[in-house]
Amino acid sequence: MLESQSNWIFTYNDKDGVDTENLQNVNVSPVVKRLLLQRGIETVEEATNFLNPSLEQLHNTSDFSQIDKAISRVKQAIEHGESILVYGDYDADGVTSTTVMVEALRESGAMCDYYIPNRFTEGYGPNEEAFREAHRQGFQLIITVDNGIAGIDEVAVANELGVDVIITDHHEVQERLPEAFAIIHPKCSENYPFKELAGVGVAFKFAEHLLGYFPKQFLDLVVIGTIADLVPLKDENRVLVHKGLQALSRSERKGIKALKKLCKIEGNVTEEDIGFRIAPRLNAVGRLQDANLAVDLLITEDSEEAEELAEYVQELNTERQKIVADITKEATDMFEASDSDKRVIIVAKEGWNQGVLGIVASKLVQTYYRPAIVLSIDSETNNAKGSARSIEGFDMFQNCMKHKDLFTHFGGHAQAAGMTLPLENVAELEMELDKLAKGQLTEADYKPQLTVSGSLAISEIDMELLETIDQLAPFGMANPKPLFHIEAIPTEMKQIGATKNHLKVKFVESGIQLDSIGFGFGDKATSVAKQTPIEVVGELQVNEWNGIRKPQLMIKDLAVTSWQLFDYRGVKNWSSQLDENLDNHYFVSFQGNDYNGLTISDKETVLSVTEPIDALYLLDLPSAVTDLQELLNKVDFKRLYVCFSTDGDYFRSLPSREEFKWLYQLLLKRKYFDYKTDAPKLAKYKGWKLEKIKFMFQVFHELHFLTRQDELIVLADNPSKKDLAEAEVYKARKNQLELEELFIYSSYTQLKTWFSEQMNKAEIPEEEIVYGL
The missing domain is CATH 3.90.1640.30 (inorganic pyrophosphatase (n-terminal core))
Structure with missing residues (x-):
């Protein structure tokens, strides 16, 4: 799972019930008709005027x-x-x-x-x-x-x-x-x-x-x-x-x-x-x-x-850009350093250039998505003067006007305002606006809103569609460029740009390829697991290169709504890819081992967590499959990281009964076996690993088929007849091999399928289990 940065408003369903027959005489595509309806244009006359702006309409x-x-x-x-x-x-x-x-x-x-x-x-x-x-x-x-x-x-x-x-x-x-x-x-x-x-x-x-x-x-x-x-x-x-x-x-x-x-x-x-x-x-x-x-x-x-x-x-303009960057850095540092949980940002400092404070306020709104006021302090007059920018749902003009007595000068719009006020009034303004914001805004309001115009399949996107949408131009306030929702599995996802700050995603469906670019989304590349469907909201545009024109999606936001599996099996440096913030990340060792100074949890600790876990890391194999099944059945997590080491697996299968029989016959013939001397020779002769030979002797020893005399291995007198599978060491190794086969040597698809099956079992109601429905 990967949460979106914005609230996606799927408004197009609101108009699904509208009778589009009113627009049947408008010669546009069904997509444009839907977009017109979303803009409140429901008659032929309105549509004609909108699509054909003329001076007569003034x-x-x-x-x-x-x-x-x-x-x-x-x-x-x-x-x-x-x-x-x-x-x-x-x-x-x-x-x-x-x-x-x-x-x-x-x-x-x-x-x-x-x-x-x-x-x-x-x-x-x-x-x-x-x-x-x-x-x-x-x-x-x-x-x-x-x-x-x-x-x-x-x-x-x-x-x-x-x-x-x-x-x-x-x-x-x-x-x-x-x-x-x-x-x-x-x-x-x-x-x-x-x-x-x-x-x-x-x-x-x-x-x-x-x-x-x-x-x-x-x-x-x-x-x-x-x-x-x-x-x-x-x-x-x-x-x-x-x-x-x-x-x-x-x-x-x-x-x-x-x-x-x-x-x-x-x-x-x-x-x-x-x-x-x-x-x-x-x-x-x-x-x-x-x-x-x-x-x-x-x-x-x-x-x-x-x-x-x-x-x-x-x-x-070049000078202005540098000044904006400098003040924005200072304003951001001031806000980050404050312990305030205020819903309205107010920062003030002497010496800030008043002319760019509106831009700085806009940048703070973009970063934190809450109303922001940026003020420059004049110590001579003891006044603060600056600009405000707001978010959807908080009318800066109306809310400030409720406390107009705090200002010397004030004016503006719902989303932007300018003001001058005595320095001693700044704290009171911050307090009063914070009260108003807390009363008017919900938690969802503190995320940007993206209004989605429709969902498209990759195969539907072509140049004809883009040319059709362009009939709605010019775009701007109250007539934004339409944003479309796409859900598909990327065939390629990589970071691009000098600082790897941007994201390039490629989708292919039915032979149609769509390239997508997300500026500032580079960090998401490591947050999406392979073969995972992602949901993207973006703006369609034309990408022209060497005279070739083709559609391109400009990503505005992306999300993964299902749990994700990240396969770090056999990866030596997987810990270098950890997030800086490990809050609500749990690292589970079934064997109680330490790993690079990480805070390790056992199974019982994780089972006691009641809130959804952001990331669950499995560091080693459980002793039994049931241990892992219990975790998957009872723990709610967004991302699962499998970090099993592939080192230390002795052999990929148990020795066959014929191999055990051959080794026993060798002992019968030779009467003794000097492990230090004979084991390397035997390994070379049979092409076996030393670990395999050692394991076979451990099984014989547990079943009392042999014993030791000084440094030699010899056959036991009158051994009881027993099956190899009766040996605990044999059972353990068999279980270990089954675990390795399932969790280490399986493909990514096989592993994710198995995990999904275990989680789905937990979601089946008891009645369904009983009746097998």
Whole structure:
């Protein structure tokens, strides 16, 4: 048995009862129909819209509350020559939102500039000093993008100064709203049908309403911010991302071309290219310094400047990666060193770079799968500032809002948040969140969840299937790549990579081969016994090499649900493969021997264990088969290791009666036998081992067929007639040979079959045994 690292949620059975006839007119494979049903798409119209995203599916910008009021104010500013400040945010969604808004305003003839607060000195969102500085510089209108909905006090300051504020945002709405001139927010607009736009999506809608036409030129920016901000890729977001990927693939924007070149992106851009290459580089700027540089990159029309800025962005990203690694190591060490059993991780230290704490929190969540808050301490202000990331089932925003009085600043989503609080409040926050987590989460919640879309046989997996599944792209939040469950016996399993940290598994069924790769699963190679069926959950993808394209499974988790037999018979150094942690591992010696300093248990000790045993090691042969049968019948174990030595077996069979007769006849003829002198000669003459000769004389001696005179072996006078099998030494050796034949010289399959039979006997109800059913 090998436990999975995640909880596998087999949701596809939930839809088995749904009448798929509703989708019979949708020209897709049965697999795609099942996947559509799992996504809540149950009508032809819904399926058609989902599979064929089009601009016609986008909602009317007029449905936003106060958008006409906001646009009128912007046009008034343009007519009167007022200066407009676009106030942005420092992540990828924020910088793309800023770029969209600035370019739309400038196209409309506005005099505008942009400002992104410094993460370290000003923090997230509206900033009073920044608003006052904007007033001093003559700005009469501020438009926020991707922030502002929590800026109650700051907007009040702007109002006092006579500066109007238009908020465009998408973050969670708190109890009070700022008294802004206008608020453009899907969750503040009762009539707007879709509430999950990213910040750049809201800015794009504002730009569309301002310009009076659909601004396709901004789609390459919209797709970056939407994917980077992890909003659900459904409804409008799906359309914007679908069209945006096409726009990004052919974008002539100088900054984007420079970024794609650095990222080595050629041809069609995918959602993975944005999530793992483009967005992290844009985010790196705001994490380490002033994010205005990222806007400069996206907005520049000079190719040379774009390449210089992109190179600098690349350097910042490399630096960011090192800083993240260093802080993650420190944070992990701090948590490991604590004696706390808190369900929410909170670590804080002075000097940590605030810009990367969200990434560090994410890594802690990935490692320990519990909510995590990582804070940087400012000793001068006695404040702690940082980021939070959460797990499924624990809404970080709602739970923190229950103790909002502990924070100086707070905002975010269910799974991510940012905060500032007095240092003395950190311990109380940890205590309160821990109480909430213990009340809301079960033990099962502290394992990642993998939603399984279906089970497949190896023979079902081909390129046609992959091309069919690709009809559901683009994938992302609320439309994840489907994960499939496979159960089969691997034909090959080995560690790969420079540090042997990864796992390669090969399956073959009905002539079809499927290669599988599990990154970070290298240690599982020694945890799966040969000829053992394993269950794998993974993501199907295309592996292309030398122009040959074939399916490949990217392993997300694996498990073995049955007990496993590990065959270490005759292996000299089997103990070198032991786990570092030997808790709940039992080493059984039937003969009471010591082995390399291991803690040895006898049969009775193991029989007294009531909980399931992780690993049971059999170090030597029992004196009787019944001893081992009793263990197998009564002990519950996950893995069984057979470590019998093959040294010391004297011969593979008992001497025959003819051989005993021949030796006795020799004694009759010679009258005596000098063992030291004659035994080696006899061994050479007959081709027998000395141990065999010694054994035969032991049998004769026990049966009183012979005796000793000084150093010589001679026949006894008038011996009684007895059968060879009456000798105890003969019985013991016969029993030993039977044990060796069964446990040492049997094949792996034979041995496992025998073990399974003994365990199955224990599971047969008494009535079945009695009646032989």
